[in-house]
Amino acid sequence: MPTPEKTAATGDSPVRVVVIEDEPTITRAIADRLTAEGWEVSTALDGPSGVRMVAEVRPDVVVLDVMLPGFDGLEVCRRIQADEPVPVLMLTARDDETDMLVGLGVGADDYMTKPFSMRELVARLKALLRRVRRAGAPAPTEAEKQEALEFGDLVIDRAGRRVMRAGEPAHLTPTEFDLLLCLASAPGTVLTREQLLADVWDWVDATGTRTVDSHVKALRRKLGADLVRTVHGVGYALEIPEDPEAGAAASGPSSGTAPDLSSMATPNLSTGDS
């Protein structure tokens, strides 16, 4: 009988994962551990064969090292994301490498710095798959399907998981979309990194706050630096942008949708501010 993890992304079939890492010891250790989880593991030892492997296997999730022969993990990530999004957990050599990668818009969903424990890797991958499953689930109500959240010139289509800013579509990764949605659930309210980590990443152990920072940077790059305010030492808040074409909307969210969501979500999300 399949475990919940096995069915996380693909119904009854086991989770398929491609591991792209050129250090055979690490590759084997990851493969052994994930195989023990009941997952179907494919491995590749360089960039080009990693891209081919992903095209062939169509995995549910990819574990991708940054430094690889052939071409590096950045190029692999761009190529495998070109057709359709696939969740990527990227392995980095240093903490500041994560910032650099997100700054470049690589599009990985999570990052882990070497060395890491296999236990942590499995936990992070499972969290990633839970988010993918949640993202792929149908909207809970018919009413929600119809509702687009509008904040000035920012429009978030929750059902279609699309975002427009000033009439231009923005191409967000699944994680970036979830982060934006989380911030938009309480516009103007500061959410701590730990809250965001728990809500967006399903990650209760607050060691991954740098991942939050990195994804906020990505959101700013794609949607405008003015959209997300940093409250130093606390966290982040969505700033409601002005809509130049609708003066009335500039003072707050339009169409009665967002205030409902805000009033519902704020009490929960704003507890536990540090």
Ligand code: CA
């Ligand atoms: Ca490497």
